[in-house]
Amino acid sequence: MLGMSIDNETTQAWQSLHITSRALIEQVEAAFKKADLPSLSWYDALWEIEKAGEEGIRPNALIPQLLLPQYQTSRLLDRLVNADLIDRVVCDEDRRGCRAVITPKGKDMRARMWIIYEKCLDEFMQKKLGKDERATLAQLLNKLR
Amino acid sequence: MLGMSIDNETTQAWQSLHITSRALIEQVEAAFKKADLPSLSWYDALWEIEKAGEEGIRPNALIPQLLLPQYQTSRLLDRLVNADLIDRVVCDEDRRGCRAVITPKGKDMRARMWIIYEKCLDEFMQKKLGKDERATLAQLLNKLR
């Protein structure tokens, strides 16, 4: 470990990742806000819950998907319930837990958000990199996990 | 705009960027916390302020560097002042403003944080990608800005 040293490519790659990801996410958030829509974290949650179908999904299964701590997941669900976008359905097979199930209003919200999100992805990713570059980027980033 | 559609490479690249950046930053934050050190945003601010030397740097010049909104920058400086890591020096050429100047304690803190940060960069970036891959990653990410 002594003598470990960080080279210039490493610094540049990290810096780019740190800065670019923040800038892009901020731009997406700004687009949502401009369209009077909720934030990216709501989208991510709604999408995972919608994909789970009528059965819904357990909060603890949502945690690794959303990369959020447990308490944040719980409170995000609170807000989604409060906005009538999901229901917390009682969970028969485990009375400690619940299932998050999307409502029609939730589906509608997610669809409206996707319209904006899609435009962002086109503008901030698809138009800036060629197909092969996008594939390379994804591949390199995946090696970091 | 009608007919615009997002292809699979775009989705994958976005997803990777979104997920990977969050995961990596979280890991760095966790490393700081484990070492009883403050967060990445403190590091970034201390570094920019330290680089500015004895003259210090104006808060409004810090905003684009840190990619933070004005009020967040102001309050981050509050906390740094409060921890004796920087001083808010009166600014003679513009009485509305101030200059953020690092203190010896601030320099020391930044140096101690860098030891941890460097290990993270080595572990999460340098060890996972080859030199050429790191260069490619940085280059692709830079095209997104």
Add this chain to the structure above:
DNA sequence: CGAATTTAAATGCAAATGCATATAAATCGA
């Protein structure tokens, strides 16, 4: 010059976050 506008920075307040802990059901083990 002097009123109107712009810019730098701070702040009051409501909402979100982080942390530790609480609650309560499920599972494990003697």
Add this chain to the structure above:
DNA sequence: TCGATTTATATGCATTTGCATTTAAATTCG
């Protein structure tokens, strides 16, 4: 079986954030 432990989720409280607004100095322009 029953107390001990683990797991799922929620929540109280302090800190941080986001937003809108305030304060005050600098700049613009008739």
